[in-house]
Amino acid sequence: MTDGAAGRRGPKLEPVVLADEERSTLERWVRRRNSAQALAARSRIVLACAEGGVPPVVGVAKDLGVSPDMVRKWRRRFLSDRLDGLVDEPRPGRPPVIGVEDVEAVVVATLEEIPKDATHWSRASMAQHSGLSKSTVGRIWRKFQLKPHLTETFTLSTDPLFVEKVHDVVGLYFNPPDGAIVLSVDEKSQIQALDRSQPVLPMMPGMPERRTHDYVRNGLTTLFAAFDVATGEVISSLHRRHRAAEFEKFLVKVDKEIPAHLQIHLICDNYGTHKTPAIRAWLERHPRCHMHFTPTGSSWINQVERWFGFLADQQIRRGTHKNVQNLEADIRSWIKEWNENPRPFIWTKTAAEILESLANFCRRISGAGH
Incomplete structure (x- = not known):
């Protein structure tokens, strides 16, 4: 043998x-x-x-x-x-x-x-x-790689059309239709204009920047953004509220800025303002705009979420703003600089690989808690 x-x-x-x-x-x-x-x-x-x-x-x-x-x-x-x-x-x-x-x-x-x-x-x-x-x-x-002191969070999508939506969205990333632009769209709501209760102490040799733990809230704004998955360029709009009315205004802006000969494919999450009768009626009046929805609870598949992370890390999280106008001016300035040197993200996982990873995860946690 x-x-x-x-x-x-x-x-x-x-x-x-x-x-x-x-x-x-x-x-x-x-x-x-x-x-x-x-x-x-x-x-x-x-x-x-x-x-x-x-x-x-x-x-x-x-x-x-x-x-x-x-x-x-x-x-x-x-x-x-x-x-x-x-x-x-x-x-x-x-x-x-x-x-x-x-x-x-x-x-x-x-x-x-x-x-x-x-x-x-x-x-x-x-x-x-x-x-x-x-x-x-x-x-x-x-x-045995046991770490009782650690815990992590996770969310499994309960969307009955999870597989179909993953194939749809990832298919747009890998094979966008000819004569079309693919935009990853979402809103970052309730961005706070925060000011520290005392002046920030600047960084010095051997000493990091220091700031008070408490802050003063000076109002909110909402950023609507459409991230071009091919070029990394962003179309944006700031509003003080994030209802369907503001989302429709943003769609109007997107429609005006995209050349008329291109079809527009919009990747959105399942937030209620994206599905109202007013939005559906607007889409019917603008047949070149096609809405694609990510699976429920799967915002990670929407590329604009990663771009929001860059914005938060580089501009919002450590920023100090005495009012909403100051906050919005800084956001507009940051986006303008981004668009001068846009950077698209490289999507690497196919739909089949995503679904296999999820299946493996489900097998690992099968029976947990019982």
Whole structure:
């Protein structure tokens, strides 16, 4: 029997034979919804290698979607150290201090239990709970990439037309229609004119700029923007409100500034002002304007959102403005400079890659919280 690579002979593989207790433990690690992914993946490899005599390494790797080297590594480790070999790197000349049961108990408690007096585990509280040292708990967490002190936010779109809208929008990015311009459109509402309660102290050698933590609010404005995905140029308009009436005024401006021979494709989110009867009526009167909507809860797919981020970082966030007029003048000035040297964004992910990434994420979080 060879390694399984076509046309190349390899060393004869030692069969993987599992005791009933070992098979039961491996299957439990695979089935546990909240098992650390690394341990679950290693358990699948060993179980696959134990099926059907001596299955080829390459075949096992292909079936599980991992590399042949990964299969060889954990196959060899299991044959050498059995279940303990899947948990921690063997240390030459030094027997393991803790057993696989202890490691499993820490991993399971971290993933499935909450301490009585806190929202998440610390190394100290897990050490007290498990009877292990804080350094040992830390090593186990690092090994299985567990970080109880960290949390991230996410939103999964519930749009029933999510797939169709992703294909539609990304298709415009990669293959814009001939004789047309594609504009990524949105409004950045409630931009505040903020002034610090005391003067800002300028940066000095060895000392950063310093400003008070409190500020005075001096009014709000809304920026409507249409980002040309091909050139990076921006058509903009500032209004004190962001109703459908202001959005319609902005569409009128866009229609006037785009050459008459071009079709206009507008990528928008699902905000209510973009879908009112007045807006639909305006679009019917201007048939060269075509509205495309991003999936609900997926503003990241709209390129103008990234441009808003540049504006916020470079002009708004650290700016000081005594009134709305001053704020709007600075925004207009910044946009004018941007348009003198516009920079389009390079969209790299296809619709298929986006959907596959989302599918992988859903598989990873499947069963979370149950």
